[in-house]
Amino acid sequence: MSAPATSRVALYPGSFDPFTNGHLDLLVRAAKIFERVIVSVACNPEKRYLFSVAERLDHIARSIKEATLNNVETDSFNGLLVDYAQRCGVKVIIRGLRVISDFEYELEMAMMNRKLNPSLEYVFMFTGETNLYISSTRVKEIARFGGCVEGLVPPYVLERLKERFRKER
Numbered sequence: 001m002s003a004p005a006t007s008r009v010a011l012y013p014g015s016f017d018p019f020t021n022g023h024l025d026l027l028v029r030a031a032k033i034f035e036r037v038i039v040s041v042a043c044n045p046e047k048r049y050l051f052s053v054a055e056r057l058d059h060i061a062r063s064i065k066e067a068t069l070n071n072v073e074t075d076s077f078n079g080l081l082v083d084y085a086q087r088c089g090v091k092v093i094i095r096g097l098r099v100i101s102d103f104e105y106e107l108e109m110a111m112m113n114r115k116l117n118p119s120l121e122y123v124f125m126f127t128g129e130t131n132l133y134i135s136s137t138r139v140k141e142i143a144r145f146g147g148c149v150e151g152l153v154p155p156y157v158l159e160r161l162k163e164r165f166r167k168e169r
């Protein structure tokens with residue numbers, strides 16, 4: 001019999017390129033439900049990221065510290081999420097949901113992952129209403145063209161975005 005998919009530890013995987021206030025909001029709420037949350041940065045060699053894994057980990061670690069989330073830790077992974085979760089001994093994956101298109105994307109991923117490892121369970125959390133329209137893609141696009149993304153990302157990430165695009169201009 002496989003182990004039950006209940007756990008006090010949850011894994012929150014994602015690209016986090018960059019880490020937004022939507023991600024932070026979800027993490028704050030997840031940290032109240034689970035004893036421990038591991039937020040893990042994905043490293044897909046086929047994807048072009050704005051920030052390196054080390055930079056994204058730094059952004060998340062600083063944001064967690066500013067939010068005084070003592071039961072949240074950071075990590076990174078490459079390869080399949082299901083394999084990584086198994087290596088961590090984690091049975092619960094958390095992901096955020098904003099709009100219908102997220103649902104289709106998440107359902108497809110969760111179903112595929114369930115096929116690969118049926119013992120993993122998914123917990124989907126709705127984003128806070130104020131963060132409904134925030135996406136890393138939009139944040140990058142706006143920041144790249146010099147638009148204001150204040151309030152959409154944690155203060156430390158805001159400075160890193162300004163720095164990055166100042167250099168590019």
Ligand code: PNS
Nearest residue numbers: 013014015016042079080081109112113
């Ligand atoms: O923040 P994102 O980009 O929506 O996160 C997607 C992520 C990293 C969770 C997903 O792409 C993933 O799990 N990647 C690892 C590779 C993998 O397991 N792929 C099969 C997914 S069905």
